Amino acid sequence: MRAVSGFFAATGLSALIACSAAVAAEPITPQTFVHDAGVAGVYEINAAGIAMSKGTRDDIRAFAAEMVKDHTAIAAALKASAGSVAVPATVDKAAQAKLDALTAASGQAFDVLYVDQQVAAHDGAVTLFSQFADDAPDGTLKDFASKTLPVLKHHQEMANTLKSELK
Template sequence: MNRWIASAACAVSLLAPMMPVPMAHSQSLGEKTGVNSTLGITPTTQDFVTEAANSDMLELAAAKLAQDKGNADEKKFAEQMTTDHTKTSKDLKSMVDSGDVKATIPASLDSSSQKKLDQLRDAKPQDFAGYYDPMQVSAHKDAVSLFERYSKSGDNSKLKDWAGKTLPTLQHHLEMAENLKKRD
């Protein structure tokens, strides 16, 4: 019994530095690290809103950069991202503001998204596609996974329905992003 207690205490002390510090409306460690995606676990409503909002903010900011630095295909893609992600941002904000969804929308990008945006901003025009195109594929794979998981098992019916209706658009974005990458 004492060995078991000692082992458990050791495990807790090893894991403690990796545990997230509780913050108001913080994202769960699983969603932040993609573990939930890998395991197919449904995000909490707050995690879904946080991830969806971060995705929209990153897409909108990246699209602005693509309009300046991108090639013709990237500019066309960025135009579509601006239209669609502006709509999803408004939809999400409306659901939260109305009280239909009890969550907080982040006011700014999380550090991981900000790092990606900084890389795009710092890229020279001739190197831009090498950053933007794979980032778009990765970001849309993550978004499709997030929206699929929430639309199947989310705990807020209105948000769950919206995620399901939005999913085909995100799947189309993923196809478009994969085609961008093929042209490189």
């Protein structure tokens, strides 16, 4: 899994999560799941905060507000479910680069970039949580992944709808 994490650093948040299932011959470890889900959650909250102030459309700002609310709750549930596994409180370099790109963008270009990042991030999150929910041994963390998956799928649908409306 460390090779996958190196891949994550090189190509970004969604690439790691989307490729973990394809690259990993073995199930995702609880440590890797908590790390990847934690980084993704911090990214989601920070990106949404930027979108709430820079988004030019009401629907994008409303989506961002929902992301802050839901991902803050998901982060708390992850922390409660992680047991002795440390949950990251910051983003990694790849996620920071995405946040920096959002900070630098403005106007309609910002809206398009934010929505594209959200589609990719939620595609990756659904893949990560699905694989962990399917393959992990029974326990609190697997239950968390299973219970969170419908929320992430809903976010994925919302992001895809926003993307289709931006065209």
